[in-house]
Every structure is written in C-alpha cells, then in structure tokens.
Amino acid sequence: MMNKLIFGRYIPGDSVIHRMDPRAKLLLSFYFIGIIFIANNWATYVLLFAFTLLAIKLSGVKWSFFINGVKPLIWLILFTVILQVLFSASGGTVYFKWGIITISQLGLVNGVYIFCRFVLIIFMSTLLTLTTPPLELSDAIEYILMPLKVVHFPVYEVALMLSIALRFVPTLMDETEKIMNAQRARGVDFGEGNIFQQMRAIVPLLIPLFVSSFNRAEDLATAMEARGYQGGEGRSKYRILKWQARDTWATLAFAVLTVALVGLRLYV
Amino acid sequence: MSQIINVEHLNYRYPQQDTDALTLTDVSFSVAAGEWVAIVGHNGSGKSTLAKNLNGLLAPVSGQITIDGQVLSEDTVWDIRRKIGMVFQNPDNQFVGATVADDVAFSLENQGIPRETMLKRVDEALAQVDMSAFKTREPARLSGGQKQRVALAGMIAARPKILILDEATSMLDPEGRAEVLATIRQMKADSDLTVLSITHDIDEAASANRVLVVNDGQLVEEGTPAEIFEHGPALIKMGLDMPYPERLKAALKRQGVTVPTTYLTEKGMADWLWQLISNK
Ligand SMILES: Nc1ncnc2c1ncn2[C@@H]1O[C@H](COP(=O)(O)OP(=O)(O)OP(=O)(O)O)[C@@H](O)[C@H]1O
Ligand SMILES: [Mg+2]
Numbered sequence A: 001m002m003n004k005l006i007f008g009r010y011i012p013g014d015s016v017i018h019r020m021d022p023r024a025k026l027l028l029s030f031y032f033i034g035i036i037f038i039a040n041n042w043a044t045y046v047l048l049f050a051f052t053l054l055a056i057k058l059s060g061v062k063w064s065f066f067i068n069g070v071k072p073l074i075w076l077i078l079f080t081v082i083l084q085v086l087f088s089a090s091g092g093t094v095y096f097k098w099g100i101i102t103i104s105q106l107g108l109v110n111g112v113y114i115f116c117r118f119v120l121i122i123f124m125s126t127l128l129t130l131t132t133p134p135l136e137l138s139d140a141i142e143y144i145l146m147p148l149k150v151v152h153f154p155v156y157e158v159a160l161m162l163s164i165a166l167r168f169v170p171t172l173m174d175e176t177e178k179i180m181n182a183q184r185a186r187g188v189d190f191g192e193g194n195i196f197q198q199m200r201a202i203v204p205l206l207i208p209l210f211v212s213s214f215n216r217a218e219d220l221a222t223a224m225e226a227r228g229y230q231g232g233e234g235r236s237k238y239r240i241l242k243w244q245a246r247d248t249w250a251t252l253a254f255a256v257l258t259v260a261l262v263g264l265r266l267y268v
Numbered sequence B: 001m002s003q004i005i006n007v008e009h010l011n012y013r014y015p016q017q018d019t020d021a022l023t024l025t026d027v028s029f030s031v032a033a034g035e036w037v038a039i040v041g042h043n044g045s046g047k048s049t050l051a052k053n054l055n056g057l058l059a060p061v062s063g064q065i066t067i068d069g070q071v072l073s074e075d076t077v078w079d080i081r082r083k084i085g086m087v088f089q090n091p092d093n094q095f096v097g098a099t100v101a102d103d104v105a106f107s108l109e110n111q112g113i114p115r116e117t118m119l120k121r122v123d124e125a126l127a128q129v130d131m132s133a134f135k136t137r138e139p140a141r142l143s144g145g146q147k148q149r150v151a152l153a154g155m156i157a158a159r160p161k162i163l164i165l166d167e168a169t170s171m172l173d174p175e176g177r178a179e180v181l182a183t184i185r186q187m188k189a190d191s192d193l194t195v196l197s198i199t200h201d202i203d204e205a206a207s208a209n210r211v212l213v214v215n216d217g218q219l220v221e222e223g224t225p226a227e228i229f230e231h232g233p234a235l236i237k238m239g240l241d242m243p244y245p246e247r248l249k250a251a252l253k254r255q256g257v258t259v260p261t262t263y264l265t266e267k268g269m270a271d272w273l274w275q276l277i278s279n280k
Helices: A002-006 A022-038 A042-059 A064-085 A107-130 A134-151 A154-186 A195-226 A245-267 B048-053 B078-082 B100-110 B116-129 B144-158 B174-190 B202-206 B225-227 B243-255 B268-279
Strands: A092-097 A099-102 B004-014 B026-034 B036-040 B063-069 B084-087 B163-167 B194-198 B212-214 B218-221
Touching: A002 B163, A022 A134, A022 A245, A022 B036, A042 A107, A042 A245, A042 B163, A064 B063, A099 A107, A099 B078, A099 B212, A134 A154, A134 B194, A154 A195, A195 B084, B004 B048, B004 B194, B036 B202, B048 B063, B048 B163, B048 B194, B078 B163, B084 B144, B100 B116, B100 B144, B116 B144, B116 B174, B163 B174, B163 B243, B174 B202, B202 B225, B212 B225, B212 B268, B218 B225, B243 B268
Parallel strands: B036 B194, B036 B212, B084 B163, B163 B194
Antiparallel strands: A092 A099, B004 B026, B004 B063, B212 B218
16 A cells, blocks of 8 residues: 555656656645645636646646545545634625634635645645656755755765665565565454554564564665765765756746736735 | 785674674685685575675674785775675665666765766666666566676676675576576676675586685685585585585485496586496
C-alpha cells in the first residue's frame, strides 16, 4: 500500500509538464497554494479552476487519478466544510439558528469556497507528484535548500539521505512482505481481530524489520566508504537539473495568473 | 613482477570483542600485479575481516599493509581506497544510487571527477557489463546478478588497480554467478587488474592463479587451485564446496573404482572416464 502511495504515483510521460524542471514544478506548486488565498469570489475561483484544469490537460494524465487523489481526504474536507458552514460568522439570509449553530447564506458560500480550495490544492499537488519522479523531487529539494548552506545546514548529506531512503523503499517493502509471510506461516493473523490484536500482530513484523534495516544500513555505510565517500564536500554531480525556456514560460503564466486574480478580487 | 599487495605480520582484533583472542593472527602474504588470488576458509575464519583491513575499513592492531607501493596509514587511506574496488556479498546493501547510472557514477562523484568525463565513463562501463539497456532502471527492478554486474560497472568506471570480491557471487543463482564470473574474467582481460576473491564457490576458486586457505584467523595453506583441490573431502573443512569432479571421484572410489589422485577438471574427468570405459 505504501508502495502505491509513494511509487505508484509517478506516471511516466513526455508532456510539457513532465519535462519541466522539477525545481520550477515544486516552487510553482507551493506558490499556487499561496495565491489560492487571494481568491475571494466566484470569478477568482473559476479562474483558478480553469488554470488548474488546463495544467492537468497539458500533462495528459487521466482525470480519474485526480479524483482518486481527493477521495481519501473527502471526510476531512467535508468535516472542515461543515464546521465552516455551522460556525462561521453569519451574514446574509439566515436559514437556521439553534444555539451557537447558524446556517447562513454567507456560511454556505464560505463552505463552498473552502471546498474549492481543498480540491485545488489536492489537484495541483497531485499533478506535481504524478508528473515528477521522486528522485527528481529530491534533486529539486537539494537545490532549493542550497541557501541553507550558509548556516552550515548539511544540504548534500540530507539530499543523499533522501535519495537513499527513496531507493530503499521498494527493498524494504519486499522485505516486509517476506517477513509477513514467514510470520503467517507461524500462525500470525494480520488484519484480523480488533485494533489491539492487529497492533499486537505488527510487533513480530517490526522487530525483524528493524534488525535487518540496521544490518543493511551498516553494510551500505561500509560499501559507501569503500567507494570513497567522505561526505558531501568536494563531490561532483552526475545528475544535474536544467532550467529551460518552458520553465520561464510557466513562471510567467503564474505571474499573469496572480495579476488576473488580484484584478478580479478588486473589481468583481 | 612487482608486488601490488604486501601484507606483513598483520594482527587484528575487533574492538567490541570481549576476549583477547585475535581475529587475524600474524597474516603475511603478497600478491603480484595482475594475479588472481582466491581466499577460501570456513565461515567465521576471518576472510571478510582480512579484506576490510586491506583498504582501511578496519585498522589493524599491528602489522603493515602496502598497496601499490603506498603504506596504508591514515594519510594514505583515501588514495588506497581509490586503488581498490570492493564488491560485497549482498547485492542490495551496496547499491547506493537510485538508478543504475547513478550507482555506477557514485565512486566518480566521490572523487570529484568532472561531469563530462563521468557521463562517458558510466556509459562505457555499462556497455562493458552489458547493462546499457538498464541505465535508468531502479535497483528494485533488477535481478541479483544484474545488481552485482552494476556494482562491477561501478568498479570499471572508477578504474581501480585491485578488485576485491567478498563472496560477491554467493547470493546469486548459478546463472547469475556465471554471468558475474564471466564479467570479471572480461575485466581482467581488458586491463591489468589484480583480483582477490573470497569465495566458497569452487568454480570461482578454480579461476584463480593461486588459492590462500584461511583457518581461524591464520593463513594455513597456499597453492595453485589444482594443488588445493587434491585435498578432496578435506576441502569442505577449508570452506569450499567440493568440486563436481572430486565428488564424482569420491563416489567412484566408494564403488571400488581406482581413481587418479591428481585433480582433474570437469573436462579432464570426462576424458578419463572415456578412457576407463573404452579400456573395459
Ligand atoms: N563487527 C564485528 N564485531 C566483532 N566480531 C566480529 C565482527 N565481525 C566479525 N566478527 C568475528 O570475527 C570473526 C571473523 O569474521 P569474518 O566476517 O571475517 O569471517 P568470514 O571468514 O568472512 O566468514 P564468512 O565466510 O561467514 O563470511 C568471526 O568469529 C566473527 O564472529
Ligand atoms: Mg565474510
């Protein structure tokens, strides 16, 4: 399941979005989450949705992936929306009032807006993870953290750690599977009984997994040292990122979007 | 021929050990440049410990190690590590890169080699181990033998003078083992590589020019593979699986057939059998 969460997510492709620099994608995705908060009326939300849907269209990824991205979070979203509807400041026509609970026109509208925000954020971050391999994301993070080097933050080491962690996820998944089967053969039931029984069943899984992870870590450290690893300083890089014209265009598109949002907010 | 590895009176004890007993006791040997030496011995005899001493992954209690004219010390350890490529047993636990190409480039990155050179060397190395088609694959989607070949490609790219294989084929199936051995033979043919292979595998030991036998932290015997294999069943005590022709000889002997005492290769054994049958 974890495997699907982290790795099954990237959908290989050759679209403009796929070919964008991961740094541009990562930064612009964060920027997008920021400018969503400029939106305050229907016109601004329509614009944001049009922009997001256009980006999704360009990526060539099937719509169903995005809908599936929203599904696991739907209860959280609905809970937040309902709180917003029931308890937000009342305004406009009041439809229902009981103690501190009020359902007003303004509350309903706010609820819809919050719902839109959630969906927009999920769509955009899903687009990022579906079109960018995890390794490229870790490269992008390395570049973005680079300024922290002035305060002696170990940027190279953290980036290497991240890429090694990503590299070991499938290996450890396989291992978990093997241990689970070994424990099943000894009569352990996974996914049966109440929550406490299920948690108890996890223990004989975690301990061997921990032991083997430590052994792996030790072996890996030895192998890295034997291959001349002496820390991040003085290393050259095999994989590099290239900022291209399409990344500049994408950035410009976001700038135009921002201006349009501010305009619509002020004049509609 | 010049000695590329020279070990004199090496003693080693693990610091975390509770007894005073040495793990390696007074080990001395040398290896000529271009030689292929196999080290055999039963489990726990100290073979891996010896290998890790050679490139300074472990520091000896006493003794001197000279690699390619440089005495191993804290100052020379990084130079020496560049000269020695090491491939370990578990294919998964030495795969550092997130993709095949990244892993091959790892040693080069550590040496700070310019990217242009790296790109070229990685491609060449992958072509040499016949893994070019897998360049962007993640390790999770490779077989054990393929992973070990990628590890070898990493060595080829880094161009060490010495290759140490610590049971590099022991976790592979016969097919993967054969692939890896073929790659090593190829590497040896292409460059003047010195190979030190720690192994329980008789085929791997048979590929060597010389075999060293380690027992209980001491070098107890050395000789050509043929000399060592003459020991027959005693080989098992030395940590080697008996070679197939030797097993066959032992079985024939039990049946009352007089067999030659010298070591025969599989081919030699077949010839001898033909003679035996035609003489009847
Ligand atoms: N990290 C360690 N700490 C303490 N003792 C160790 C450590 N590693 C190995 N030993 C001990 O040192 C001895 C030699 O171990 P070593 O791993 O060198 O054997 P080996 O010949 O490589 O065996 P194998 O064929 O199983 O790989 C063993 O008795 C082992 O228990
Ligand atoms: Mg060993």
